[in-house]
Amino acid sequence: xxxxxxAYGADLVIPVMGAAFTLYFLHTISGLEWEAKANGIFVGxxxxxxxxxxVTRTVIGIARGRGDLSFExxxxxxxxxxxxxxxxxxxxxxxxxxxxxxLGLGLFVAMAAGFGVLGVRPWRRAIFTAFIVAAVATVMFNxxxxxxxxxxxxxxxxxxxAR
Amino acid sequence: xxxxxxxxLFASQLSLWWIIWPGILIGIVVGFLPGFNAENTLIMLLPxxxxxxxxxxxxxxxxxxxxxxxxxxxxAILVRIPGTPGAAATTLDGYPLTQQGRGxxxxxxxxxxxxxxxxxxxxxxxxxxPWLSVMGLYLRSVEMVVVMLFGLTLIAVIAAKDVLKxxxxxxFGLMIGMIGADHIYNTPRGTFGFLxxxxxxxxxxxLIGLFAVSEALMMVERRLIAGAGPxxxxxxxxxxxxxxxxxSATHWWQIVWTGLVGLVIGIVPGAGAxxxxxxxxxxxxxxxxxxxxxxxxxxxxxxxxxxxNNGVCSGTLVPMMALGVxxxxxxxxxxxxxxxxxxxxxxxxxxxNPQLAYGVFFGxxxxxxxxxxxxxxxxxxxxxxxxxxxxxxxxLIILVTVVAAFSERQYMFDMxxxxxxGIIGYIANKTQYHVAAILIxxxxxxxxxxxxxxxxxxxxxxxxxxxSSTIGNVLWALLVLSLLFPAWRGWRRRRKEAxx
Numbered sequence: 001x002x003x004x005x006x007a008y009g010a011d012l013v014i015p016v017m018g019a020a021f022t023l024y025f026l027h028t029i030s031g032l033e034w035e036a037k038a039n040g041i042f043v044g045x046x047x048x049x050x051x052x053x054x055v056t057r058t059v060i061g062i063a064r065g066r067g068d069l070s071f072e073x074x075x076x077x078x079x080x081x082x083x084x085x086x087x088x089x090x091x092x093x094x095x096x097x098x099x100x101x102x103l104g105l106g107l108f109v110a111m112a113a114g115f116g117v118l119g120v121r122p123w124r125r126a127i128f129t130a131f132i133v134a135a136v137a138t139v140m141f142n143x144x145x146x147x148x149x150x151x152x153x154x155x156x157x158x159x160x161x162a163r
Numbered sequence: 164x165x166x167x168x169x170x171x172l173f174a175s176q177l178s179l180w181w182i183i184w185p186g187i188l189i190g191i192v193v194g195f196l197p198g199f200n201a202e203n204t205l206i207m208l209l210p211x212x213x214x215x216x217x218x219x220x221x222x223x224x225x226x227x228x229x230x231x232x233x234x235x236x237x238x239a240i241l242v243r244i245p246g247t248p249g250a251a252a253t254t255l256d257g258y259p260l261t262q263q264g265r266g267x268x269x270x271x272x273x274x275x276x277x278x279x280x281x282x283x284x285x286x287x288x289x290x291x292x293p294w295l296s297v298m299g300l301y302l303r304s305v306e307m308v309v310v311m312l313f314g315l316t317l318i319a320v321i322a323a324k325d326v327l328k329x330x331x332x333x334x335f336g337l338m339i340g341m342i343g344a345d346h347i348y349n350t351p352r353g354t355f356g357f358l359x360x361x362x363x364x365x366x367x368x369x370l371i372g373l374f375a376v377s378e379a380l381m382m383v384e385r386r387l388i389a390g391a392g393p394x395x396x397x398x399x400x401x402x403x404x405x406x407x408x409x410x411s412a413t414h415w416w417q418i419v420w421t422g423l424v425g426l427v428i429g430i431v432p433g434a435g436a437x438x439x440x441x442x443x444x445x446x447x448x449x450x451x452x453x454x455x456x457x458x459x460x461x462x463x464x465x466x467x468x469x470x471x472n473n474g475v476c477s478g479t480l481v482p483m484m485a486l487g488v489x490x491x492x493x494x495x496x497x498x499x500x501x502x503x504x505x506x507x508x509x510x511x512x513x514x515x516n517p518q519l520a521y522g523v524f525f526g527x528x529x530x531x532x533x534x535x536x537x538x539x540x541x542x543x544x545x546x547x548x549x550x551x552x553x554x555x556x557x558x559l560i561i562l563v564t565v566v567a568a569f570s571e572r573q574y575m576f577d578m579x580x581x582x583x584x585g586i587i588g589y590i591a592n593k594t595q596y597h598v599a600a601i602l603i604x605x606x607x608x609x610x611x612x613x614x615x616x617x618x619x620x621x622x623x624x625x626x627x628x629x630x631s632s633t634i635g636n637v638l639w640a641l642l643v644l645s646l647l648f649p650a651w652r653g654w655r656r657r658r659k660e661a662x663x
Contacts, residue, residue, distance in 0.1 A: 014331065014587075015331055024353060028353050033347070038619060040338075074590060087383065107562060107566065118553075137563060141570070147569060
C-alpha cells in the first residue's frame with residue numbers, strides 16, 4: 001500500500017461502534033419519560049450525524065481513489081500481532097481464572113505466560129520475575145490495601161499457617 | 164487574619180512535620196497506583212485519623228490529598244497511565260517527552276508545576292477566603308451545564324488534527340457515560356442487562372483500559388518506551404532536572420494562572436481535577452504562541468495540566484470549610500473526620516476556631532514545601548523506568564492494572580470492563596481517535612446529564628432556561644470565544660504564511 005493511500009476500514013471501526021451503541025441506547029430509552037431520554041437523544045443524534053459525515057467522507061475518499069476499506073493500521077506491524085493477541089488472551093484467561101486460582105497463583109501463572117510469550121529468556125528468569133511480581137502484588141492488594149480480591153489456594157494456605 | 168496569627172499557624176503546622184511527611188509519602192504512592200485515590204485511602208485510614216487530635220488528622224489528610232494529585236502525574240508521564248483521572252491531561256505532552264528520552268525533564272516540570280501551582284492556589288485561598296467561599300453559591304444547575312459544556316468543547320480542541328474524529332470520540336465517550344440508571348426514575352439504560360452497570364460505567368476501569376491496557380498493547384511493537392531523543396534515554400546526570408527547574412522559573416506565569424484555573428474549578432462542586440486539568444491545558448494551548456506543539460511534547464502542556472490538577476486541592480476545601488458543603492468526595496471524607504471531632508463547618512468556623520480553619524491551608528503550604536524537597540531529587544531515578552524492556556513492562560502493566568481495576572468497587576466485572584476499554588483504546592490509538600476525548604466524555608456524561616435534567620425540570624422542559632442567567636450567559640460567551648479564538652488564530656497564521 002502506498003503511503004498516500006488511507007485505510008478507511010480501520011478509520012470506521014470507532015464510528016461504527018459508536019453508532020451501534022447509540023442505536024442500542026436509543027432503543028433502551030424508547031419507552032421512558034422525557035427526563036430519562038432527553039440527554040440520550042441530544043447526544044445520540046449528534047453522534048449519529050457526525051458518523052454520517054465520517055461515512056460520507058470515507059465514500060468520497062474511496063471514490064476518488066485516496067484509499068480503501070482495509071484494516072491495516074490495526075494489524076501492523078504484523079510480526080507483533082501474534083504477541084498482542086496472545087497477551088490479550090492471557091489477560092482474559094487471567095480474569096476468568098482469578099476467582100478459582102486467587103490473586104497470587106493467578107497472577108504468577110499469567111505473568112509467567114506473558115513473559116514467555118513476549119520472549120523473556122531464559123525461562124528461569126521469567127518465572128522468577130513473575131514470582132516476585134505476584135508476591136508483591138498479593139501482599140499489596142490483599143494484606144496492605146485489603147481490596148477483597150478472591151482468595152485462592154495460596155492465600156488460604158498462608159492464612160492457615162498464620163493462624 | 165493578622166500576621167501574628169499567620170506566624171503562629173505556620174509554627175504550629177511546622178511542628179506537625181512528622182505527620183505531614185508520612186501523609187505525603189502515602190499520597191504519592193496512592194496517586195501513582197491507578198485504581199487508588201485519596202478518597203478510598205482516607206476511608207481505609209479512618210480508624211487512624213479518627214483517633215488523632217483534629218489538627219493532626221487534618222494535616223495528615225490534606226498532605227495525603229495534595230500528594231495524590233502530584234503522584235498521579237508520574238505514571239502518566241512515564242508510561243502514559245494516569246494514576247488519577249486528574250492526571251489524564253498530563254499524558255498528552257508528558258508521555259511524548261518521555262518517548263523523546265526526556266522523562267526526567269518532564270517529571271521535574273510536573274513536580275515543580277504541581278507544587279508551585281498548589282502553593283499559589285493555597286496563598287490566594289488564604290487571602291481571599293471570604294469571597295471565594297460564596298462563589299459556589301452563584302453556580303446553579305444552569306451555569307453548571309455551561310461549565311460542563313466548556314469541558315466538552317475541549318474535545319474538539321484537543322483533537323485539533325482532525326476535529327471530526329475528536330468530536331466522534333468525545334460524543335462516543337458521552338454516550339458511554341450515560342450508561343446506567345437515570346437520575347430521576349432510576350430506570351436502567353444501555354446496560355446490556357448487566358446489574359453492575361446500573362450505577363454507570365466505573366471510571367477507574369475505563370481509565371485503566373483506555374490508557375494502561377491500550378498503551379501496553381501498543382508497546383508490544385517496541386523494545387523500549389523511550390526513543391533516542393536529544394537527551395537520550397540513558398542519560399545519567401542531573402542536567403534535565405536543572406533544565407526543567409530553569410524552564411519552570413522562566414515560565415512562572417504559566418504555573419500561576421493554571422493554578423488559579425484549578426482553584427476556581429475546584430470550588431465548583433462536582434467539577435474536580437479531571438475537568439480542571441483539561442481546561443487549564445486547553446486554555447494554555449489557546450493562548451500559546453505555538454499551539455501546534457501541544458500534544459507532541461510541549462513543556463507548557465505538562466505545566467498547565469499539572470497546574471490545573473493541583474490548583475484544585477485548595478479549592479475543594481473552600482466550600483467544605485466555609486459553607487459546610489463538601490466540594491468533592493475526598494472533602495466529604497475529611498468532613499466526616501472533622502464532624503466526629505465535634506467541629507461545625509460553616510462561616511462560624513473562621514471566627515470560633517481560626518487556628519484550625521486557616522491552619523489547614525498553612526498545613527497545605529508546608530506539605531507542598533516538603534513535597535518538592537522529597538520528590539524532585541527522585542525524578543532522575545524514576546525516569547529510569549523507561550529503560551526496562553517492554554517484554555517485562557507489558558505483562559506487568561496489563562495484569563497489575565487490570566487487578567487495580569477491581570479495587571474501586573470490588574467487582575470482578577470491572578476487570579472485564581478494563582479489558583473492553585483496553586480494546587476500544589487500542590483501536591482509538593491506532594486510528595487517531597483521541598482516547599483522552601473518550602475519557603472526557605465518560606467523565607462528563609453523568610455530571611452533564613444531572614445538571615441538564617435538573618435545569619430542564621425547573622423550566623418544565625423549556626430549553627431557554629439555559630440562557631436565562633447573567634453568569635450563565637457570560638459563560639456561554641466565553642465558551643463561544645474559546646471555540647472561535649483558535650480557529651481565528653489558525654486562519655491568521657495561514658494568511659501570514661500565504662503572504663510570506
